[in-house]
Amino acid sequence: MSKSIENRVSLEQQAAKDEAFMRQAMALAAQAELQGEVPVGALLVKDDRVIATGYNLSICRHDASAHAEMECIRAAGQLVENYRLLDTTLYVTLEPCAMCAGAMVHARIGRLVYGADDLKTGAAGSVMDLVRNSAFNHQLEVTSGVLAGECGEQLSAFFRRRRQEKKALKMAEKKQGQ
Numbered sequence: 001m002s003k004s005i006e007n008r009v010s011l012e013q014q015a016a017k018d019e020a021f022m023r024q025a026m027a028l029a030a031q032a033e034l035q036g037e038v039p040v041g042a043l044l045v046k047d048d049r050v051i052a053t054g055y056n057l058s059i060c061r062h063d064a065s066a067h068a069e070m071e072c073i074r075a076a077g078q079l080v081e082n083y084r085l086l087d088t089t090l091y092v093t094l095e096p097c098a099m100c101a102g103a104m105v106h107a108r109i110g111r112l113v114y115g116a117d118d119l120k121t122g123a124a125g126s127v128m129d130l131v132r133n134s135a136f137n138h139q140l141e142v143t144s145g146v147l148a149g150e151c152g153e154q155l156s157a158f159f160r161r162r163r164q165e166k167k168a169l170k171m172a173e174k175k176q177g178q
C-alpha cells in the first residue's frame with residue numbers, strides 16, 4: 001500500500017473506533033436519563049480499552065461537579081492510582097464545560113472526542129477553548145462532531161419531554177385549582 005492509502009485506512013479505522021466508543025457513551029447518557037438527569041455520558045479509553053465510565057449525576061448527588069467527564073476522570077484516577085491519565089482518550093456525548101475541560105488539562109488526557117457542540121457552555125471551542133489553549137502547559141488533541149446529530153437529539157428529546165411534563169403538571173394543577 002502507498003503511504004497515503006495507508007494513512008487513509010488508519011484514519012477510517014480511527015473514525016470507526018470513535019463512533020463505536022461514542023455509542024457506548026450514548027448508552028451511559030441513557031443511564032443518566034433513567035435517573036432523571038440530563039443525559040450526558042463519558043468514557044475513558046486507553047490502548048483501545050475502556051478503563052472508566054461516567055454519566056451525569058448532578059441532581060442525584062446535589063453536586064454541580066458531578067458531570068459525566070468528572071465522574072469518569074475520578075474513577076480512572078482511582079483505578080490507575082494516579083491523577084495523571086496519560087495517553088488516554090476521553091469520549092463524551094456533549095462538548096465539555098469549563099470545569100471538565102480544566103480537569104482534562106490537569107489530568108493530562110491526550111485526546112478529547114465529543115459529540116454535540118454546546119453553544120451555551122462549551123469550553124472546547126464553542127464559547128471558549130480551554131483544551132487547546134497554548135498558555136497552558138498541556139493541550140489536548142480534539143475530534144468534535146462524532147455522532148453529533150444523534151448525541152444532540154438524545155439531549156433535545158430529553159428537554160422536549162421535560163417541557164411537556166412540566167406543561168402537563170401545570171395544567172393538572174390548574175384543573176385542581178378550579
Ligand SMILES: [Zn+2]
Nearest residue numbers: 067096097100
Ligand atoms: Zn462539565
